[in-house]
Each structure stands twice: as structure tokens, then as C-alpha cells.
Amino acid sequence: MTYVEFLKQYGPQLVDGSVTTAMQTVLAAVLAIVIAIVAGLMRLSHNRLVYGTATVYIEIFRGTSLLVQLYWIFFVLPLFGLSLEKFTAGYIAVGMNLGAYGAELVRGGILSVPKGQWEAATALSMSPAKRMIRIIFPQAFLNMLPPWGNLLIELLKGTALVALISVADLMFIARKINGTTYLSAQAFGTALIIYYLMSRGFVTPFMRWLEVVMTRKLGKA
């Protein structure tokens, strides 16, 4: 069959898979961002226990493969009493993994805010919480955006692995189609193109837009 026919017949399935991928990505991203902020802030603490806990978490999740973590969460956690549905296991693994990388970006972003900002806020008698929320973090946020853009794309790519625990995402569907039709170039090729469109067509422009908005809000434009 021609490629157009292929798309007509299998398009709907691929779209379904893409929607699942998108959902996995969004959920994992939210989790990753929360973990990154918490762990990043913990890594800035002077309290050794707090700093140490975050460090251990980060080193473990950055030092092992996402795939290994995924399998561990899905197959091994049940033995500890925590049984997760495959869809949930999927985005939790991806979120926890990329949250570890994100923690370093958050820490780096906060450290890149000039010391004078901290001093000025303190001189105005701001509490540490207010200082962080109103002064430091907004500036850190802008600095962090470019590497976070890359991270989100890694996250999107990472969700492809959930197909290996049978979550019906884009990659799973592509494999399924390949298994029944043996039209590998069409099946996998189309999936590649869709991932590409999602990264460069959605994530990258979105991050750029966010950068523009934040720059304006910070009065830097």
C-alpha cells in the first residue's frame, strides 16, 4: 500500500498512541518539576541531612538507567506492597528520573541569581520565603528555561520506554503495527516524525514563548 493509504488505515491508532504519549509527558513533567524544585532547594540547604537526602536521591536516579528504574518500579515495588498500574508506573518513573536532572538545573538557576539580589531583599527585611518566592525564584526561573527546554524534550523521549511495560503509547502502537504489517519504515518512521513534531513543533516553541513572556515580566526586554 502507499504511504497515504497506510496513514489512512493506521492514522487513528497512531493518534491514539500520541495522545497517550502526550498525557504521559504532561504528567511526568508536572511530577519532575515538583521534584526538581523540592530536591533543588534541598540541595541548597546547609542542613546536612536535608542536603544528603536530596543528593542520594539525585545520584541514584541519575546514575542508573530510566529503563531499569521503570522496570524496578513496575515489577519490584509490588513486592514491597506498592502495586502500580502500568500507566501510573510509567509517568512516575519518567518523572522521578528527570526530576533528578531537573534538581540540578533548579539549583544552578538559583545560584546564578546575583548575590546582590539576596542582599537587597534581606536589607528590606524580607523573610526567606518571601525573598525566594518574590525575588529570587522569578529570576532563577528565567535563567533555567533554556536547559529546561532540553530536559522536557528528554522527558518526551523518555516516555517512549513505557511502551515496554505495555502502556499503549505512540511507540507501543508503532511496534504493534510493525508486528502485524511488517511495514517497518512506515510504522516506525511515522512514529519518529510524530515525536519530532511534538518536540520541535510544540515543546521548543512553547519554551521560547515562555522565555519571552518571563523576560517581559522581569522588565528585561
Added chain:
Amino acid sequence: MFDWRWEFVGDILPRLIKATGNTILAALLGYGIAVVLGLILALAQRTHFPLLNRSVREFVEFIRSTPLVLQIFFVFYVGPQFGIMLSPWTAGMIAIGLHYASYLSEVYRAGIDSVPRGQWEAATSLSLSPVRTYSRIIIPQAIPTAFAGMGNYLVGIFKDTPMLSVIGVAELMHTANAIGSEHYRFLEPYTLVGLIFLLISLPTAGALRRAEAKIREKMGLRQI
């Protein structure tokens, strides 16, 4: 429930260690391909032919924006569709080598771009040829900057080798899966795999950081 069996660990450890050898081999081989191919891709974006530059650029972006595991499937299955049979190893090496070559080409580009413009101007003012300018002045200064990125990707490629398990390459993950299905026990195999990865990647990352500091020192550059 949770019930760790040490004797099971003893049984399967030899097999896992052997598979680790395969994992390390796959990582080093793939990385070797990526280092060379990456340089070609980086330089191919700096030629005097805009069409070539753009095409290579788009290709690199495409590879970087799509999942490695999907690329592995693509390379492995598309070959036979057109009559070329590739072994899992070959397909895996091609896919992972190409994927990381794209990452490394960006690292090389960033390294070259990080060399201050004044260096190019000084080389020009001394009438150094382009070849000499690159080889004697620019690339030596690009290396320390690129080194950090290159080191990260070495550790990264090692951690990505489990993806090769999906096309049957007998590395660590694949072996752990096999053990798991044979004995219906996943706790020990997966945990051990995780530990093995940690035991290799953490010291490697530390050693790379120290090596980077040494290179900077040796070249008389500022420590970051």
C-alpha cells in the same frame, strides 16, 4: 512480600557479571563510533556549502529530538524490509552510535563556539592558515569545554545500553529479564542491575570530573 534471597544472588551474579562485560563493550564501541561520527557531523555544519550545512543540521536535530529506543527499532526492522539483514549488535551499534554522534556534534560545536573571538582574530593577524588555526589554536581550547559534555555522554551511553535489550542484544537488562522470566523472581535481578549501574557510573563520573580539572590545569586555563 519482600524477601531477599542471598543464595539466589549468588546463583545469578556470575551471569550478570558476564552480561556487564557485554554492556561495557557495547557502550565503549558505541561511544567510539559517536566520537568520530560526531566530529564529522560537527565539521559538516561548518563547510562553505549552505545546503550541506542545513541538511546535516536538520538531520542532527531530528535524531536528537526523537527517542533512541524508537531509532533502534527503526534501524533493526527497516533493514530487513528492504532486504538488508542486520544482527542485533550491528543494528544496535548503528542506532546508538548515530544517536550519540548527534549529541556529541553539538558538544563539539559548543566547544568551538566557546573559544573567544579574539583568538580567531589573533590567529588571523598572525597569518595562520585555517588548518593551523583550528588544529593549533581553536580545538585545543575547545577541548576543556567540550570535555565535560563528552564525559556526560560517555556515562549517558552506558546507561542507555539497556535499550538494546529490546532487539535482543544480550546485555545486562536483557539478561536480567531472562533470569526474571526463568525463575519468576525479579527483585534480585533488577536490584542488582541497578546497583551494578551505580557502581560503574558514579566512579566514572567522578573520575571524569577530576580529569577535566587536570586538563584545564595542564593547559594553563582558568579552573571553572
Added chain:
Amino acid sequence: MNSSLKDYPLKLQGDHIPMVRFQNVTKRYGDLVVLDSLDLDVEEGEMVTIIGPSGSGKTTVLRMLMALEMIDDGVIYVEGEPMTHMVKSGTLTRADKKYLRRQRLNIGMCFQHFNLFPHMTALENCIEAPIQVLGLSKAEAVDRARGLLDMVGLLEKSDEHPSRLSGGQKQRVAIARSLAMRPKVMLFDEVTSALDPEVIGEVTQVIRKLVDKHNLTMLMVTHQMGFAREISDRVCFFYDGKIEEQGAPDQLFETPQKERTQQFLSAVLEAN
């Protein structure tokens, strides 16, 4: 509105040709005209200092002469031969990269930010180009370099990397590095502007030595008015991409004729 290249000589003729000639040179950055139909001659052995407000085009003059970028109109000649253009089948055309590299051998340049190669020692910085470009043997190049480092007073620092040198020392090494190529023309682009005041003297001393003892043609852009007045043969005041006024240093500094020159000089003297 560019002139035709046919209007320019292929080679400067006559018994007395200037070492450097800018003929009707224009340089634009987008809409901004940075050099405006500039005519400037520098005689052999002359030391010309260029002063002026920022944006007047002073640094651009040096950068165009060294062909770090291409001019938009006009021709620059060095030792009678065109620098920015080359002669091909009897006419002038834009110079290609190979030609420029050859022509640049006549010109040496020292930069505001030194631009020493950080991964090489002072000595290695000075022998790199003589070996790679001039084809000197290592022994010859080292000999020459040591002589020059001695002249700038840094022989004992030969094996240090730039990161271990002070700003003044770095600039002196940079001067030695340029001189190692034995250029006919030396360009100094604000070479003291990035230095702490107490080390400016080491660098100006070296430049003075060059003026006194050698017949080098030199073009200098600087804010050091006192120094400029002391050692220049001629001072050019640039404004808006053109030479507003030029003349012997005493003449220009004591009795500036044009109003803009007077304004600039009084502002500068007030700042000091």
C-alpha cells in the same frame, strides 16, 4: 553608491609612495556608516595616533587595515600594493583569503584584550606563527622570540602561561608575538585601555622603545593623550567616520582648529 574599482590604481607608482594608503574607504554596519570615504596616508617610519570619541571609527580603521573584516568601498594599499583587493587579469577585484593571509604578513596587530593563546607559554605564543607560517626552524624561532621577550623585559617569564601574567605583562608578550613576524606596519588597538593604571607605563615604555629604535610604521588608537602627544609624529582626530583634523601633536593639542576637536580635547582633559 559605490565607486567603480576601475578608478583605483592597480599599484601605487612614483618615487615616493606611502607605506599605508586608505583611498576613499567606506565601511558600513547595516545603516550605520562607520568610515566615510576616508583618505589617509601613513609614511614609512611614521607614528600616527588616532584619537576620537567612541563610535568615531578609530578602531575600525585598524581592523580594516588588518582585513579582519572587509571594507565596503575604496581600496587600502600597503607598501604600494593593494591590501583589500588583488589584481586579477589586469583589474582589481576583492582579495581572496589566501591573498589576504599573505598580505597580512606585512602587518602586526596588538589588541585591547591581548588575545594571547592561553594554552601556550609566552615563548610558545611567540614562536607559533614564525614556525608555522614563516617556516623558521624551531631553533631560529626560539632565538628570535627570546630576543624579543628580552626586549620587552619578560625573558624570565618565557615559560609561563598567560594566566600567570599580569595585564601589563600579557600585553608586552602580545607585542613581542606580533614583532616576531617582522611586520612593516604595527597596529596598536587601545592596548592600554584594559590595564590597571600602574602597569600602563610598562607597555608605553615598550612602544616608545619601538619608536626610538626601529623604523616601523605604526598606527595607534589610544585614550592616553599625554603618551600620544609625546611619541607621535602625527595625530588624527576622528569624528563620525572622517578625519576631522590632523597635524603634529603639539599643534593639534595646543591649538586645535576645529570646534569638535576643541570640545573633545577639553572633555578628555577635564576627565583626567
